[in-house]
Amino acid sequence: MTERLVIIGNGMAPGRMLEHLLEAAPDRYQVTIFNAEPRVNYDRIMLSPVLSGEKVFEEIVIHGDGWYIKHGITLYKGHRIVAIDRVAKTVTSDHGVTEPYDRLVVATGSVPFIIPVPGTDLPGVLTYRDLDDVNAMLLAAQSRARAVVIGGGLLGLEAAAGLKEQGMDVTVLHVMPTLMERQLDPAAGYLLQKAVEARGIKVMTKANTKAIVGDGKVEGVELADGTIIPATLVVMAVGIRPNASIARDAGIDTNRGIVVDHGMRTSDPDILALGECAEVGGQVYGLVAPLYEMARVAAAHLAGDETACFVHSDTPTKLKVTGIDLYSLGDFADGDDREEIVLRDAAAGIYKRLVLKDNRVIGTVLYGETGDGAWFNDLKKKQTDISEMRDTLIFGQAYQGGSPLDPMAAVAALADDAEICGCNGVCKGKITGSIVAKGLTSLDDVRAHTKASASCGSCTGLVEQLMSLTLGDSYNPTAVQPMCKCTELGHDDVRRLIKAKGLKTIPEVMQELQWKTSCGCAKCRPALNYYLVCDWPDEYADDYQSRFINERVHANIQKDGTYSVVPRMWGGVTSSGELRAIADVVDKFEIPLVKVTGGQRIDMLGIKKEDLPAVWSDLGKAGFVSGHAYAKGLRTVKTCVGSDWCRFGTQDSTGLGIRIEKFMWGSWTPAKLKMAVSGCPRNCAEATCKDIGVICVDSGFEIHFAGAAGLDIKGTEVLGLVKSEDEALEVIVALTQMYREQGRYLERIYKWAKRVGIAEIRRQILDDAGKRKAYYERFVFSQKFAQVDPWSERVSGKDKHEFRPMASVGYAEAAE
């Protein structure tokens, strides 16, 4: 005879428990669930993406209605249990349904903590717990008015980010001096605060709420110092409390939560409790991993396995706000018996701290770059003695050992349960297993089937290495190809290490990364020079001898050793004065060929190297600057005549092109960067095969990128539509900066985009205003040092040895 199992609550923990139970003992119980929420089981962790608009409710459902029907489970939606009668063994709902049970599971979860101040009952004060709260916030956000979030913890910050995405003006109040103080040390808390503020969210720490004020509805929050912050929406996210009242009323032992043993059994042998309402070993839990562990144990007991036992483990904390990477685990307080290793990189916004005790990792805080979290977690779990690798520990797993390790070895050594993709919670075993089971051969396949590296993409290198390990020679990932014969490290690793180790000169890079040659080669030196120019624009002194001849003499070498010179013609526009000056220069220096380029400007070919400074001097007097036609940098911005002249033009494409070129000239990029702006979709400037292109339309500016019309031919991808020229410029600049920071030297933007993923680029540049702004600002900062006309510098005498022979010898003797 089947037993009657009744479950109070329908959250993620009992949902997972049922999955286990149906697998272990499918026919043992007749299951009835009472859910106070009028809906099915959904992924509560994903409420933040629903709030920010990245997902809709249907996408976060775990068990749809069909699942309950299929398994013969009765689900009472919107029924809150008001009484448990342990003698009669029944439960009764607020709608008057009474259900008998043989075994009862209490999974009532938690309730938000409401701070005890006046005004919390005003309309407009919400908590952040379930879908109803999210829907109420979304409704309130339509006003685009001001919101105050009380609580600067995980939940509060996610709520704030979501409300900001919805267009509200958001202030976060936090009573402690730094954000997320329970998970982060003050340094990481500070970085987090800066990142949150960069998104336009105001943060007030040490803010003690005195009252919520308003007449009939919320009008503001009053702080202890008397400050009043106006608000039409107040979200209370200061913490949660186990919801144990129903059990307490029924006479079951409770403390903070419902007290259970390590088998999830309450003081009543027929009643189990699990989830956020349960207290096991004196602890209550709020993160999903331990709750799922409870589900596993409870299911085993219900299925008859009395030996299953809950094991406590520290769970890492991660913030689910796109673009903010943080990871914290274990104990990171200071102490006399503890040591710490700290790595900071202010420019890159990276902070890493390991707390050691007796040469063992006991806690870690990672901010900005969290890829090694799983490894540190593993070291902590296994209590590994780290004294041997102490010097390099902080740089992470890939850099252990005396010589630059084969990066594959580190990945090969990872345990199957090591997490590779933090965003999607995909572990190594899942990836390698799927590759084998499903016969996956491409990165896209692996992304599609496992979701690994499908979100932020930062683990792409690791995923590719796993593919190499699993597929052997049949997969040849670019990620592990060394830069050149001077090193085993790939471009991405070198770039990451330059930032992580704060390397600021080429000799330093070669020393620290153990270059195999004394001063590199013609492949790695220009690459390193670019990476250093890009990463440390204010500090790095450009290494002239590590540039190709064209970038050294600011002209293009030709097959006969002469040079060609292309002055900038902003947006392809010129004038009689400019043309006259060019004509004079051509005559004066007997320049053999004058040619119009594909980028709408004029090329003078066949100039002797010695003549270059004099040519530039004459061109400079007419107002010309270098066109950088030789540079791995910004080249041309082609335009059409646009709305000023063309009867089809929708916007001032010429003006926008000139504006972009004037803003961006002088910047170095991984490979050449060519742009175009077309005034209408007829696209006379051919913007749809450029590195970055703009197609003007009536409603604004369509931003295109990742086109190619060289070795490869490829139409652009559409990044998105923006309404104003200002926005177009900001998006283009941010996109360029992202490419500058991530591209491998000589990798054109379309290849980079393919590697990183169009969706990810769109997410960072279009969807994430904070990230976009940050990229934009880094580009602007770097331009302060880059926008110097190299021609006028050389006319003034810079590098003059370059343009003269050292000596002329033999002639006098020969004449004798």
Place this chain on the structure above:
Amino acid sequence: MSEMDWIAIGTIADIPLRGARCVNTPQGKIGVFRTAEDQVFAIEDHCPHKGGPLSQGIVHGAAVTCPLHNWVFSLETGKALGADEGAVRTIPLKVEDGRLFIALELRASKAA
């Protein structure tokens, strides 16, 4: 002429570290190279492949990469390194108190 005829061409400081300058002669240009370790070499400034000016290449170790098609030459031997085959003429060079001298075969060839 059995003895070398040394011709002064300038000082070591005239050449940038990991760089090169060229010297004009009636037989064509000579590239004079200075390595990171302050060694100085002189070779014919003319790549045997397509005539590229080697003095404009990137200097690394005791080698230079041609700016036109990336052939790499040893500055010591003048021989192409790697898969390419070919060589450039090396020119005798001496350093005295930082002053550089090269020896041209000019007289010898004229006398012949």
